[in-house]
Amino acid sequence: MEVSAFRGSTPANISAPSLDGKGGDEPDGREHERALVRRAQDGDRDAFGDLYRTHLPAISRLVRFRLGTEDEDAVSEVFLRAWRGLGSYRDTGVPFAAWLYGIARHVAIDLLRKRGRDEPRDELPERGVEPVTAEVLTLRGAIDHLPTEQRQVIELKYLVGMTNEEVAAAMGTTPGAVNAKQWRALKALADVLEERA
């Protein structure tokens, strides 16, 4: 159920993680985003600019968590790859944010490789970093210990801000299963954090 295909609809609320498990999609918003994606595929930069503004917070959070540091170039790289890859994008009902999520993960992996970090899981927060960064590094280290599906659920829900329905569509499962995975992932995270404390 790994997220590998990413198709468009809009996360209802990207700036604040949605945990309601109901969805909360606005049909109008989803259609609006689909229209933006189609226009962007035709080369409309303004439409892509709207998509950029909508998804920038989620991608920024994701990149920040994956890299551990703020990196605007990495965020820009995600959207640049998205722009260049729009031609191959097909709308099959999977949220567009999930497609961006996949690109962001690859960009982060590429950057970590470039930095020589082959295995960032066991990294501990550096001393002297700002509290937010320390917390992000702690949580990221714990998230990286999760099984792939649980990690994806956590990232899609808390960082990208997708609803259970959107996560379910992205992962090819049911919202109920996503809900269960979420709490199991949180339980596993709690255990890892307790071990590391």
Next chain:
Amino acid sequence: MNQLDRDLGAWAREELSREQLLAVHGAAAAALVAVHDRLTAAAAAVTVPSVEVGWAALLARIDAPAPVVPRRRPRPRRTISIAVAAALVLGGIAYAASRDSHDGSPGVSPSTTAPALAGASSGSRGRRSAPGPTARTAPPSGSDRPSGSGPSARGGTGTGGTPGIDVGGGGGSAKPGDDPHDRDQGTGNDGSHNDHGSGNNGPEGSPPPESHGR
């Protein structure tokens, strides 16, 4: 999905208060709620870059030409090309060698190669001596084709034969010193020398071999 999962979902949907959740499930729910709160707070604390500045920077990158990565030719294709070229070269060399050995073999004796046909000239003349391009249409071996008798594609008109179709542009002419019985004369293969029907490779005025169509 167990009762804890359901209640956690209800709490996330704000259908169940935190106090109710913790009252029912105690520490098990408390640990999950604590992690949930940490994740939510950390995600909210991440600063988002300025949208307009970021968009302007992205537009600049979009407008910049994409880096051109030279495509390397696939190695198998290159190998096949080299192999084909080598085969062509080797084939050409082998073909040229076979032609040379066929045309210029010094040990070939007209007596063994030419049919003993009365009135027919020796066919040991080589293709190199063919006067015109039409001679190339002749059979590979001239030994089985009488020249100077009957219609011939070879140029020239022989003194002792039926005039050939002179399309070759070349042609010899009977000269006073030629053997009058040499039916090969005037078939266009003689050129300026008198080969006495012994082919074109023999020395000037060399006597014809015994088997030469007399």
